[in-house]
Amino acid sequence: MTRATQWLYGWLMLLPAAALLALFTHYPATATLWHSFLSTPRGSRPGVWVGLDNYQQLIDDPIFWQALANNLWYALGTIPLSIALALLMAAWVNGSVPGRGLLRLAYFTPTVLPMIAVANIWLFFYTPEYGLVEKVLSAFGASTHNWLGSKSTALGCLMVVAVWKEAGFFMIFYLAALQSISPHLAEAAAIEGASRWHFFRRVTFPLLMPTTLFVLVNAVINAFRLVDHVVVMTRGGPDNATSLLLYYIYEIGFRFWDSAYAAALTMVLLAILGLAALAQFWFVERKVHYQ
Amino acid sequence: MTHVYAARGGARVVETAGAWTLGLLWLLPLAYAFWTAFHPTEFSTRFVLTAPLTLDNFAKAWAAAPFARYFVNTVLLVTMVLGAQLVLVTLAAYAFARFAFPGRGILFALVLVQLMVMPDVLIVENYRTMTLLGLKDTILAIGLPYMASAFGIFLLRQTFKGVPRELDEAARVEGCGPLAVLWKVYVPLARPVYLAYALVSVSYHWNNFLWPLIITNSVESRPLTVGLQVFSATDQGIDWSIITAATLLTTAPLLIAFLLFQRQFVQSFMRAGIR
Numbered sequence: 001m002t003r004a005t006q007w008l009y010g011w012l013m014l015l016p017a018a019a020l021l022a023l024f025t026h027y028p029a030t031a032t033l034w035h036s037f038l039s040t041p042r043g044s045r046p047g048v049w050v051g052l053d054n055y056q057q058l059i060d061d062p063i064f065w066q067a068l069a070n071n072l073w074y075a076l077g078t079i080p081l082s083i084a085l086a087l088l089m090a091a092w093v094n095g096s097v098p099g100r101g102l103l104r105l106a107y108f109t110p111t112v113l114p115m116i117a118v119a120n121i122w123l124f125f126y127t128p129e130y131g132l133v134e135k136v137l138s139a140f141g142a143s144t145h146n147w148l149g150s151k152s153t154a155l156g157c158l159m160v161v162a163v164w165k166e167a168g169f170f171m172i173f174y175l176a177a178l179q180s181i182s183p184h185l186a187e188a189a190a191i192e193g194a195s196r197w198h199f200f201r202r203v204t205f206p207l208l209m210p211t212t213l214f215v216l217v218n219a220v221i222n223a224f225r226l227v228d229h230v231v232v233m234t235r236g237g238p239d240n241a242t243s244l245l246l247y248y249i250y251e252i253g254f255r256f257w258d259s260a261y262a263a264a265l266t267m268v269l270l271a272i273l274g275l276a277a278l279a280q281f282w283f284v285e286r287k288v289h290y291q
Numbered sequence: 292m293t294h295v296y297a298a299r300g301g302a303r304v305v306e307t308a309g310a311w312t313l314g315l316l317w318l319l320p321l322a323y324a325f326w327t328a329f330h331p332t333e334f335s336t337r338f339v340l341t342a343p344l345t346l347d348n349f350a351k352a353w354a355a356a357p358f359a360r361y362f363v364n365t366v367l368l369v370t371m372v373l374g375a376q377l378v379l380v381t382l383a384a385y386a387f388a389r390f391a392f393p394g395r396g397i398l399f400a401l402v403l404v405q406l407m408v409m410p411d412v413l414i415v416e417n418y419r420t421m422t423l424l425g426l427k428d429t430i431l432a433i434g435l436p437y438m439a440s441a442f443g444i445f446l447l448r449q450t451f452k453g454v455p456r457e458l459d460e461a462a463r464v465e466g467c468g469p470l471a472v473l474w475k476v477y478v479p480l481a482r483p484v485y486l487a488y489a490l491v492s493v494s495y496h497w498n499n500f501l502w503p504l505i506i507t508n509s510v511e512s513r514p515l516t517v518g519l520q521v522f523s524a525t526d527q528g529i530d531w532s533i534i535t536a537a538t539l540l541t542t543a544p545l546l547i548a549f550l551l552f553q554r555q556f557v558q559s560f561m562r563a564g565i566r
Contacts, residue, residue: 028416
């Protein structure tokens with residue numbers, strides 16, 4: 001094949017995918033930036049250049065700051081916990097616990113369910129007086145509490161749902177990694193007299209580092225990408241206590257139809273995702289893997 | 292599998308207890324959902340073994356909303372997205388893996404951008420685009436932004452790169468053109484990867500919610516997830532037994548497929564995750 005035909009084949013085969021990517025990823029990302037400097041078009045009046053006004057509005061908007069803070073707390077509350085649980089689950093089902101297959105199934109099943117279904121089920125759990133959480137707590141003599149209706153507990157309730165749904169997903173990556181670790185390492189360490197905990201901390205955990213990084217990046221993305229449960233369970237309430245960034249964008253964009261302000265908000269979200277990408281590259285550069 | 296560091300004695304008991312406590316906690320919400328859906332409303336939070344089993348809740352849910360239509364929509368959506376993805380992703384991955392052309396590196400980097408900037412977060416602009424294209428409130432509009440999947444291109448490119456060059460050359464000597472080589476050599480060898488990708492894609496789009504919620508507005512285009520939400524949010528008077536039944540109903544095909552092909556599912560997710 002001549003060089004020219006190589007080029008032609010390469011480009012032609014890439015064309016359909018590239019066109020769709022350009023139309024639904026690169027164009028909208030660029031257009032978001034552009035539109036964040038314009039005002040929202042109203043009726044037949046197109047948007048006009050307003051410079052940084054939308055960003056000024058963002059800085060002055062307490063709800064934005066709350067959504068951002070909520071999202072950071074949400075990330076902080078769900079990511080380490082679900083990763084730790086995932087590792088624990090993987091270690092357990094990789095070992096010789098009785099009923100291993102069934103356990104693996106139990107841990108993994110929430111992953112296959114749609115977040116919206118999961119949210120519906122948990123919504124029922126949290127229902128005041130009637131829900132299971134209430135029933136169990138009242139059996140222990142606790143007074144009733146509106147879990148999703150009070151500002152202090154609503155975000156925590158959403159975090160529980162997210163951890164329940166995601167830990168099993170991360171577990172399988174750890175499981176795959178654990179199964180690829182040679183048993184000779186453990187034998188050698190045992191001959192050297194290393195304790196179980198020491199072996200985990202000094203050998204297993206470092207070997208799992210690439211997996212941890214992969215899972216971490218995914219967890220960060222999911223913490224900012226998935227707001228289905230917010231829509232179903234709280235609609236951002238009470239009093240914006242559970243509004244996450246993407247949910248707030250959805251509200252501004254499709255409840256108040258303020259597309260210019262939504263564009264500025266989306267830029268913040270894109271910046272956060274971009275930072276996550278940079279962090280990943282930085283870690284990979286520093287060779288967090290041992291192969 | 293016995294392991295020198297497997298827990299023994301007391302540690303083993305503690306470990307087993309811990310694993311199963313967590314397992315039961317993980318199963319509890321589902322078990323509860325099943326209990327509620329299969330029992331009359333008055334037993335939805337009363338756990339007595341003599342409670343009568345019933346399918347009434349499912350019948351009522353099915354009758355109360357056009358779930359049949361939603362099922363058709365979701366199946367159409369998932370098939371359409373997967374079909375388009377397989378074609379687009381295969382061609383693009385083959386181009387990246389086996390053809391030298393100017394701009395390959397930059398183009399590949401541009402593809403990878405989608406791993407971070409997913410259509411899920413570009414809802415406002417994509418809504419505008421769909422309005423301009425006149426596609427609002429169609430099943431095509433739900434699927435279109437996801438059809439060129441960076442994740443799929445990346446996954447298949449890796450796989451295609453691992454195919455021995457000799458096989459490729461042998462086929463060419465036999466007189467196959469580039470597309471015939473792709474079809475006869477690369478695609479068959481990548482079958483497990485295709486299966487893995489298909490399972491991940493189908494479960495992703497079966498479960499996707501926010502974008503379909505935004506872009507659809509009628510029974511004719513709504514997928515199951517959005518239909519379920521509309522159903523459980525509009526009629527506040529509906530009781531939980533029926534909502535839970537509807538929830539199980541909409542997830543049943545995926546859940547049953549998962550239980551039947553558990554091993555393939557888990558292996559697929561694993562394969563898709565290891566880069």
